[in-house]
Amino acid sequence: MTSAAAESDVLRICRDLIRIDTSNYGPGVEGPGEREAAEYVVGQLQEVGLEPELFESEKGRANVVVRIPGEDSERGALVVHGHLDVVPAEAADWTHDPFAADLADGCVWGRGAIDMKDMDAMILATVRDFARCGVKPSRDLVVAFFADEEAGGVLGSHWAVDNRPELFDGATEAISEVGGYSVTVPAASGGDQRAYLLQTAEKGIRWLRLTAHGRAGHGSVPNDENAIVRLAQAITRIDAHVWPRQYIASVRALLDGLSTTTGITYADDDNTALLSTIGGARGFVEGTLANTSNVTMLTAGYKQNVIPQTASVNVDCRFLPGHEDELMAVIEELAGEHVTVETLHRDIALDAPFETDLVDRMKSALRAEDPGCEVLPYCLSGGTDNKALKELGITGYGFAPLRLPANLDFAPMFHGSDERVPVESLEFGQRVLARFLTDC
Known part of the structure; x- marks a missing residue:
């Protein structure tokens, strides 16, 4: 070959x-x-x-x-x-x-x-x-x-x-x-089992800028319309929000496959023991159990003694296939009335079938070089x-x-x-x- x-x-x-x-x-x-x-x-x-x-x-x-x-x-x-x-x-x-x-x-x-x-x-x-x-x-x-x-x-x-x-x-x-990289997990029958994670789905992207608006003023004067404070409150609400878990098909198939291979059962609200078997890949998988929103960049102010009229933050949002509208509605609500939400970059989510001839050929190629391996689908958080x-x-x-x-x-x-x-x-x-x- x-x-x-x-x-x-x-x-x-x-x-x-x-x-x-x-x-x-x-x-x-x-x-x-x-x-x-x-x-x-x-x-x-x-x-x-x-x-x-x-x-x-x-x-x-x-x-x-x-x-x-x-x-x-x-x-x-x-x-x-x-x-x-x-x-x-x-x-x-x-x-x-x-x-x-x-x-x-x-x-x-x-x-x-x-x-x-x-x-x-x-x-x-x-x-x-x-x-x-x-x-x-x-x-x-x-x-x-x-x-x-x-x-x-x-x-x-x-x-x-x-x-x-x-x-x-x-x-x-x-x-x-x-996709196509291996993780080594404990086998239910004893010993170790190598499983290759084949990427069939991807979360979508909304890179947002949230801008808080307030009243500019002198730094020595009380100001109840401080844009930075309003932005901080929005950030706190977004950070505190717990996105509900939603198991799309590829994630469910991965967890079910891992459960069968390892003999470790899981529940929708508790998969800690199962995910602990896949080492560093755990972060990738945990990122696909729900929509996510992470603050990444801040911009505010231009002088020590000036309260600025605006302050902004960049938020990296990732949505599961079929859940974009839900993510945006939640972010708008959490941002609050004094904060505008702007999309800097948007890209779609992907969800491809696992039971296809192409995937079968990928499995065959892997098993020809690594006989006895498992091949499981997964969703990429990026x-x-x-x-x-x-x-x-x-x-x-x-x-x-x-x-x-x-x-x-x-x-x-x-x-x-x-x-x-x-x-x-x-x-x-x-x-x-x-x-x-x-x-x-």
Whole structure:
């Protein structure tokens, strides 16, 4: 299914990409952009005879797309995509330089090692191997590397969908990040059981700005219409609000599957014992039991002795599929009469079926490399570029396969310090991906 050259390629490419700083600081803040990484990707593809297209949404914000013909081009094409940008990293907080791609303790260390230059490397190594060996996938592949995913994909996947939809003509399904990784849980029959979490759903996004309005005045004069106080009261109400648990189908299937595997029962109001079995992935799952709202940024005032007329806070809200209107109604109520609510960025929730031929082929590819493993669906608390592709009717899944050591606290490394991926996991993922894309 794959060659020794591909396994060597995946490590080299992953390290090369990590060394290219593509930190995304968000809208309005200048950063290095993705151009250098995109040119690297183009070079890797051209080296094996492929003809990718590089295009920019803005100066330096580069995307790359290449179509690879399959055995049956009449079937709907599969989009295989990754993003080239990463969140920023403070070197002082890391054991190893976040942009050095050091090899230590059997891992590649660096920003993007799991989010998601590891998957970018798996994709590149696999399609390069196919081109070198003359392997044709079962259907057309649209291979894409997007900019700007870490800021909502406005200059990446969304821009490509809005301005270059022809690149995705005929595509029906897609795979990308944050799914297909393993957790090791205790088996009901004794010993351990490896289970791979395949992402079938994603929460939607509402990034909000709440602005409190009041009466400006001198800092020495009592003021019962202080915008900062009104904002603080709104923040307190939002922070204190307990969002009710609501078990969508993918979450229910995950919990039921874990319960069967481990023999640990759970109740809707108490799943602590069950979730404690999945280690660091627990946070991802807990984030999908309800809508969420988290305060992230504050702006208020401009001088020590002046009470400002307005004060604002940014709130990161994530809603379960089918629960967006409910989330917004609650936030409006909690904000109160003196606070306006503005949407800075919105993106849809996703919910794809688990019982499909495509998922069956993912399971087969995993079990060929890891016999006896379990494969369970789950919902992602964050978001991916699959949201943009859904606008073209493309159904997306998270499938970046990684067999992980039981003691590696994987999920908390997303956007965290000391991000790293085991070399063996990278090589495993490339083998699984090659099997899947040969028979997708």
